[in-house]
Amino acid sequence: MQRALLVLWVSVAAISQAQVADLENPGSVSAIQERPFRMKHELDLSFGVLPIDAFYVGLYGQVGYTAHFSDTVAWQIGRAAYNYAAQTGLRKELETRYGVIPTAQDEVQFFLGSDLIWTPLHLKFAVLNRWVLHGEVFLITGATVFKFTNSFRPAVNVGLGARVVLTPNVGFRLDVTDNVVIQASSTAAPVMNVMATTLSLAINFGAAE
Amino acid sequence: MSALKSRLVAFFVLGSSMSFAQGAAAALADAGVGDAAAVAAAGSAPTGAAPPATPAAAQPRKIDPRIFDSALNDYFTGHPKDAAPKLFDYTENLPSTDENYAWAQFFLAKSLIELNLRHAGAVYLARIARERSNPAVLPKALEELQKLTDLPHDEVMIDEQVFGALDLGFLPEEVAGYAHYQQGLVDLRVGNERWATTHFSKLTEGSAEASRAKYAMLVTRLRSAKRDLPKEMVDQFFELAKDEKLTQEARNDAVLAVARLRYEQQDFKGALEAYGLVKLAELDTGRATLYLEEAWTRYQLGQVHAAMGLLTTLDAPSFREEFLPDKYLLKALIYRDLCHYLPAKRSAKELTRKYAESLEAVREREDLTTDNRLLRAASARGTTKRARKFLESLELEGEQLGRYAGTFGDRMFGYMTRLYDLARAEGQRVYAERLNASVRVEADKLLRAAEQVRLMEYEVGLKLYERVKRGSKLVPLLEEEPVKPDQVAFKFVDEYWNDELRDYRFSLKSRCIEETAR
Amino acid sequence: MLRVLVAVSVLGSAQAWAQVEEPTVMNAVQERTYRMQHELSLGVGVLPLDPYSKGIYAQFAYTAHFSDTFAWQVARGAYNYTAKTSLRSQIERDFGFLPTAFDEIQFFVGTNVVWTPIYGKLSVADRWDVHGEVFLTAGATLFSYTRVFRPGVNLGLGGRVFLSRALSLRFDLADNVVIPVGASAPNLGNVMELTLSLALNLGATE
Numbered sequence: 020m021q022r023a024l025l026v027l028w029v030s031v032a033a034i035s036q037a038q039v040a041d042l043e044n045p046g047s048v049s050a051i052q053e054r055p056f057r058m059k060h061e062l063d064l065s066f067g068v069l070p071i072d073a074f075y076v077g078l079y080g081q082v083g084y085t086a087h088f089s090d091t092v093a094w095q096i097g098r099a100a101y102n103y104a105a106q107t108g109l110r111k112e113l114e115t116r117y118g119v120i121p122t123a124q125d126e127v128q129f130f131l132g133s134d135l136i137w138t139p140l141h142l143k144f145a146v147l148n149r150w151v152l153h154g155e156v157f158l159i160t161g162a163t164v165f166k167f168t169n170s171f172r173p174a175v176n177v178g179l180g181a182r183v184v185l186t187p188n189v190g191f192r193l194d195v196t197d198n199v200v201i202q203a204s205s206t207a208a209p210v211m212n213v214m215a216t217t218l219s220l221a222i223n224f225g226a227a228e
Numbered sequence: 229m230s231a232l233k234s235r236l237v238a239f240f241v242l243g244s245s246m247s248f249a250q251g252a253a254a255a256l257a258d259a260g261v262g263d264a265a266a267v268a269a270a271g272s273a274p275t276g277a278a279p280p281a282t283p284a285a286a287q288p289r290k291i292d293p294r295i296f297d298s299a300l301n302d303y304f305t306g307h308p309k310d311a312a313p314k315l316f317d318y319t320e321n322l323p324s325t326d327e328n329y330a331w332a333q334f335f336l337a338k339s340l341i342e343l344n345l346r347h348a349g350a351v352y353l354a355r356i357a358r359e360r361s362n363p364a365v366l367p368k369a370l371e372e373l374q375k376l377t378d379l380p381h382d383e384v385m386i387d388e389q390v391f392g393a394l395d396l397g398f399l400p401e402e403v404a405g406y407a408h409y410q411q412g413l414v415d416l417r418v419g420n421e422r423w424a425t426t427h428f429s430k431l432t433e434g435s436a437e438a439s440r441a442k443y444a445m446l447v448t449r450l451r452s453a454k455r456d457l458p459k460e461m462v463d464q465f466f467e468l469a470k471d472e473k474l475t476q477e478a479r480n481d482a483v484l485a486v487a488r489l490r491y492e493q494q495d496f497k498g499a500l501e502a503y504g505l506v507k508l509a510e511l512d513t514g515r516a517t518l519y520l521e522e523a524w525t526r527y528q529l530g531q532v533h534a535a536m537g538l539l540t541t542l543d544a545p546s547f548r549e550e551f552l553p554d555k556y557l558l559k560a561l562i563y564r565d566l567c568h569y570l571p572a573k574r575s576a577k578e579l580t581r582k583y584a585e586s587l588e589a590v591r592e593r594e595d596l597t598t599d600n601r602l603l604r605a606a607s608a609r610g611t612t613k614r615a616r617k618f619l620e621s622l623e624l625e626g627e628q629l630g631r632y633a634g635t636f637g638d639r640m641f642g643y644m645t646r647l648y649d650l651a652r653a654e655g656q657r658v659y660a661e662r663l664n665a666s667v668r669v670e671a672d673k674l675l676r677a678a679e680q681v682r683l684m685e686y687e688v689g690l691k692l693y694e695r696v697k698r699g700s701k702l703v704p705l706l707e708e709e710p711v712k713p714d715q716v717a718f719k720f721v722d723e724y725w726n727d728e729l730r731d732y733r734f735s736l737k738s739r740c741i742e743e744t745a746r
Numbered sequence: 747m748l749r750v751l752v753a754v755s756v757l758g759s760a761q762a763w764a765q766v767e768e769p770t771v772m773n774a775v776q777e778r779t780y781r782m783q784h785e786l787s788l789g790v791g792v793l794p795l796d797p798y799s800k801g802i803y804a805q806f807a808y809t810a811h812f813s814d815t816f817a818w819q820v821a822r823g824a825y826n827y828t829a830k831t832s833l834r835s836q837i838e839r840d841f842g843f844l845p846t847a848f849d850e851i852q853f854f855v856g857t858n859v860v861w862t863p864i865y866g867k868l869s870v871a872d873r874w875d876v877h878g879e880v881f882l883t884a885g886a887t888l889f890s891y892t893r894v895f896r897p898g899v900n901l902g903l904g905g906r907v908f909l910s911r912a913l914s915l916r917f918d919l920a921d922n923v924v925i926p927v928g929a930s931a932p933n934l935g936n937v938m939e940l941t942l943s944l945a946l947n948l949g950a951t952e
Binding site for chain 2: 772773774775776777867874877
Binding site: 045046047048049050051052053054057089090141143145149150151 | 511536537540563568571711713714715716717718719720725726727728731732733734735736
């Protein structure tokens with residue numbers, strides 16, 4: 020009972036405090052600005068890395084096109100990337116240090132995909148408190164087909180990205196996605212992860228301010 | 229020596245235009261005799277009409293004229309600190325009829341300017357303009373003087389006594405334009421519009437001075453307009469606002485003039501349109517008066533939420549020291565109109581609280597220039613601000629002079645010190661005179677706002693205790709515009725982003741009861 | 747009266763046009779809401795690069811912020827738990843190597859300089875704002891391996907999301923270049939750290 024009274028007393032005090040604050044400074048203020056950029060037809064020229072595999076690091080160049088239907092919804096209609104597998108030296112280390120010869124690894128050669136993009140967050144930041152830049156943060160989900168050394172495999176990808184706009188027509192975009200690759204039934208694991216980190220130069224056509 | 233002389237000639241030829249060369253030749257014919265007499269007179273008998281704030285010269289001593297060549301060599305090789313004392317010795321010890329005398333003055337002035345002793349340089353340039361001992365030097369000196377007017381400078385010495393009093397027949401076009409403009413302004417100030425028009429008509433159509441002259445004429449007519457403003461006056465200001473030959477600040481001022489005039493004509497929509505045309509540099513906070521005036525305009529149009537948003541801008545650190553008693557009054561009015569009476573009373577009281585000391589100083593008839601707020605407000609605008617800036621620049625240059633004590637030598641250093649002391653004393657006098665007048669204007673503004681706030685408090689007090697009649701209901705909410713798809717909103721959390729300062733919008737529900745609502 | 751005031755103000759400005767104001771430095775943000783002072787952070791992280799062992803660690807750190815852009819992570823210490831990868835398990839199982847054949851990180855300590863050039867905010871549904879900053883780090887770390895200590899130099903990138911003036915979430919990504927010490931050391935090694943911390947800001951000022 021005493022505890023209940025104490026809780027009640029504290030709550031009443033808090034509520035009345037809030038009401039006093041409301042009386043002293045009623046109302047709220049927002050800064051409402053015209054969007055500094057509107058995306059329309061986006062062409063991306065990118066390079067990226069596939070960092071997860073222990074035996075190689077994939078370095079790829081990619082081209083993509085995204086159609087923006089609104090400020091929040093877009094469809095990355097198509098993207099295509101060609102990968103170069105840079106060996107990590109693990110294979111050599113296994114041979115020299117442990118006398119082990121690993122079996123031939125499947126490496127990503129190229130991949131194609133399509134994604135849906137949802138942009139709920141508008142971003143604004145100050146650089147060295149001198150310049151103000153705008154951008155956005157988005158979620159990305161879609162499907163990719165990977166061509167490995169010996170096979171094609173589909174994947175589902177989910178990721179996060181951010182865009183920084185330099186002018187209404189030019190910006191940079193960073194995507195970090197995880198592709199869950201569906202493996203052939205003969206392999207031990209049914210799925211494997213291929214993480215892709217892509218940095219793009221985004222060119223926006225038909226941009227309206 | 230011949231190499232130095234040829235360098236001097238090359239400097240002269242390259243730096244001047246053909247028209248100047250022709251004008252100089254013509255000027256020799258009609259100005260030479262008169263100038264020689266003037267130089268002789270100036271040299272022999274400095275009178276009360278002589279240029280202000282120049283200390284008396286010491287007795288001349290014999291020096292080698294080759295010091296001039298050595299000084300020029302120092303100047304052209306980038307050593308003004310070494311050139312200055314030599315040129316000073318030259319000008320102090322050789323007669324003004326010496327062929328290089330005026331050039332020595334000119335390069336001494338240039339050296340001093342390069343050493344950031346701009347006022348001292350300006351004194352020598354003004355001397356060249358008055359003495360006219362060498363017509364070839366005069367246009368160059370005037371060009372340099374004109375450049376100095378871009379920064380805080382002695383307006384009496386340069387604008388009034390040099391440009392305002394010049395014989396303009398022989399000057400190159402650019403300098404002549406500036407001189408005509410200055411002389412026109414002087415005429416306008418003493419109320420002689422016809423003579424001003426004569427000067428302004430000589431300005432090249434399409435030049436920056438011509439645009440400024442139009443502005444000055446419009447302002448003079450505005451002052452003298454008896455009752456209704458002619459409509460074309462607002463349009464003429466508007467034309468100036470689009471004139472690309474003016475600086476952006478000048479165009480902004482013209483647009484503000486349009487806005488203010490439209491406000492006075494109760495064309496609030498037109499006034500708002502004009503405020504929207506004020507262009508600020510990226511991340512420029514702008515001027516407090518712009519936001520306050522726009523807030524009043526929006527209030528008159530019933531856009532209370534946008535008006536309150538602009539008042540939020542005035543709470544930003546960059547405007548916190550601004551003297552804006554009207555801000556509290558407008559805030560109180562808006563809260564009152566939304567029937568939030570306690571905040572209205574609080575906002576009104578904020579004025580009397582914040583400016584308590586200033587109000588006390590006014591009531592007690594103290595020296596208003598000792599009140600910090602009033603002093604800051606009075607020094608922040610117009611002629612008082614210019615006088616303050618000039619005084620500050622003199623003080624800074626006076627301090628910098630100390631660095632050259634050793635290089636200049638006792639004689640020159642002593643002369644410069646006295647020159648700056650005299651200039652500072654005169655600058656202080658001018659500043660004090662202007663400050664006394666402007667501080668009264670600010671005090672008057674404060675008193676009017678305080679009186680209106682008292683009325684507001686009384687009115688709000690009545691409203692607070694007014695009975696609510698049976699059957700009363702809340703007025704329909706003022707529709708706030710929702711955020712459009714092409715807009716983005718950031719909630720304000722006491723953090724001021726400079727690019728948002730014009731975009732704040734306030735959101736508050738009205739508490740008015742229908743039968744008693746405004 | 748207003749007309750006279752208008753005339754006075756515009757005439758005053760006519761003269762002022764001739765004079766150019768000294769350019770002032772334009773700040774983008776006045777009166778930042780979130781300012782760091784003394785930061786204590788408690789975090790968890792992973793060491794994902796080693797193909798034989800993945801590390802999961804807990805870290806504690808103290809950072810002194812001297813200004814909005816410059817700070818010194820005076821000290822950080824982390825204790826690491828090593829999880830074997832399937833590759834290592836296979837090597838141990840199929841080829842008879844002992845666990846001691848693999849160098850594991852046990853703990854590490856370090857110090858970093860932090861430079862924060864970016865401060866920003868996100869608008870969420872036009873209703874809420876989330877403030878944050880992005881920083882770069884550089885410093886030194888000392889790793890304790892199974893049998894030996896190895897120093898490293900690190901460069902990194904990080905971000906912070908402010909939950910309140912006193913609390914924030916901090917994310918660090920740093921790559922350590924480890925200097926080989928000891929007979930069994932490989933050439934220069936890379937140890938990448940990914941850390942997520944909860945940071946407490948003491949003495950937070952406006």
